[in-house]
């Protein structure tokens with residue numbers, strides 16, 4: 001039958017979680033529909049993680065070249081296009097990450113394979129792939145199919161599939177390949193990684209986080225919430241828009257591009273629950289969400305929910321603490 | 325530096341009970357208010373900052389209907405020089421098709437840089453920009469949080485996951501998808517928008533840009549829209565704010581947080 005190709009995402013010598021999530025889902029689909037699971041690694045010399053990938057795949061294709069140590073959309077696109085032309089995989093899976101967002105759309109144009117991005121589920125119905133997506137910040141789901149083609153590209157939202165702790169090992173064979181000789185000039189050059197995250201508050205160590213989102217409305221209100229957090233013996237944190245507006249420094253931000261936190265309790269005030277935010281609180285013990293909108297997606301993942309104005313609840317908490 | 329920027333007008337859906345329409349493939353939109361996509365607002369600001377620093381022109385483009393001209397006028401008020409609206413008529417659009425249409429129009433323009441948002445906040449595909457780059461044969465980068473031009477190159481910051489950034493050099497002309505937070509978008513007054521009414525706003529019809537019928541076929545098909553199942557989710561705490569506060573403090577104690 002056909003092949004499902006998983007593009008392995010790795011950084012600084014480590015495989016990213018999204019890769020294991022894609023390999024897990026691809027494995028399930030392959031089992032059900034008798035497809036073959038091929039993982040493709042574009043990496044530097046002697047990457048240490050190849051075994052981890054091989055355990056979860058029928059085959060591993062490893063382009064081994066130090067020019068591939070760091071991600072480059074230009075290089076990945078050329079190499080993968082060559083591979084896809086040769087093997088015509090039925091479905092190619094790429095992570096919906098920063099790098100995946102740079103790679104998948106250009107690869108889709110180059111190969112002519114239709115693309116669906118940011119998918120939370122993949123189905124195969126009557127031999128055709130279909131995907132489930134979340135739109136309008138998660139308030140609506142959509143089911144989508146493709147124009148007929150011999151192959152399709154799907155990018156997968158991080159956190160959509162949860163691989164089990166123990167896996168059935170596959171032990172796929174590793175086929176090493178060299179970079180094609182006739183590569184075009186690369187127009188983007190990697191220089192360095194920099195850490196934008198450090199600061200004088202460490203939200204990853206707190207037992208209680210009082211986290212504020214765009215619902216906080218104005219810069220002035222942030223200070224009041226900080227006082228509440230301190231009064232409760234907790235630490236202030238926030239969603240991305242609060243940092244974008246410069247109301248708080250980046251090291252307060254929770255989410256994919258911020259910090260992953262693991263407090264005993266996470267109080268979310270005026271946060272809608274975008275996946276990029278939720279990805280940062282999967283380690284939280286208990287999540288309590290306060291939001292005016294009873295349909296806010298955060299209520300689907302929170303343990304407790306309050307539909308009310310966040311300022312009323314914050315004031316009431318202050319009152320109670322005064323009395324207590 | 326001549327810059328082209330692609331923008332989309334999107335409905336505001338926070339604090340609204342969305343409903344699926346009769347087709348089952350869209351939401352009811354008539355009662356919704358519209359705004360410029362947040363990511364595009366940052367991209368517009370970035371283009372205007374660059375123009376102010378380096379000279380050149382900023383052209384703002386949208387594929388959309390007459391109402392979508394709102395976001396073009398807003399961009400003109402922020403400092404863009406001209407605007408183009410491409411009228412799709414009855415054409416059924418998807419991200420692939422939008423990038424086809426944009427590429428066909430942008431091909432005929434002069435530019436050093438094309439900017440888009442990382443994603444549109446309604447459908448959040450995050451694909452139009454980089455598809456467009458590939459069609460135009462441009463160097464590209466997604467999720468850009470910093471840009472510094474140096475002659476025929478630029479140094480850019482790309483935001484990765486977990487607080488990590490990647491610094492790269494990229495050849496111009498290039499297409500960048502702009503991430504929120506890269507700058508502080510300026511305030512736009514009603515007066516400013518009115519004044520910008522004098523600036524050039526051209527409308528072209530999609531049938532007049534020279535794409536064949538074959539190039540106007542979408543690659544993805546919406547089968548259905550549906551609302552998330554209501555059963556799962558949080559245990560709701562009811563009552564007035566003081567009851568709620570009491571309940572929250574009780575939960576904290578239960579979970580071992582000392583207040």
Ligand SMILES: Cc1cc2nc3c(=O)[nH]c(=O)nc-3n(C[C@H](O)[C@H](O)[C@H](O)COP(=O)(O)OP(=O)(O)OC[C@H]3O[C@@H](n4cnc5c(N)ncnc54)[C@H](O)[C@@H]3O)c2cc1C
Nearest residue numbers: 213214215239240255256257258270271272277292293310
């Ligand atoms: C590549 C990429 C990376 C990203 N990384 C992150 C990340 O690390 N962290 C992150 O948070 N986001 C991240 N985002 C952004 C993310 O997609 C969302 O845009 C963001 O999380 C929304 O933040 P929010 O919930 O605070 O704002 P909104 O979505 O605007 O929600 C505000 C909420 O407040 C509620 N509200 C308003 N007023 C009140 C009131 N008075 N009382 C109670 N409730 C009220 C509203 O009902 C609404 O639900 C990223 C996006 C991209 C594309």
Ligand SMILES: Cc1cc2nc3c(=O)[nH]c(=O)nc-3n(C[C@H](O)[C@H](O)[C@H](O)COP(=O)(O)OP(=O)(O)OC[C@H]3O[C@@H](n4cnc5c(N)ncnc54)[C@H](O)[C@@H]3O)c2cc1C
Nearest residue numbers: 330331386387418419440441443444447448449450451452
């Ligand atoms: C008027 C109109 C009607 C539509 N009708 C339908 C329909 O009936 N059924 C359906 O399935 N889909 C329809 N679509 C398409 C759908 O809404 C999405 O626009 C499309 O799938 C692209 O995804 P996205 O908006 O998430 O773009 P993304 O790829 O997330 O957008 C990234 C960036 O690309 C640029 N961009 C995106 N869209 C435009 C645009 N229109 N003009 C200029 N720049 C843009 C912006 O810079 C944006 O920040 C319609 C779109 C429009 C504009």
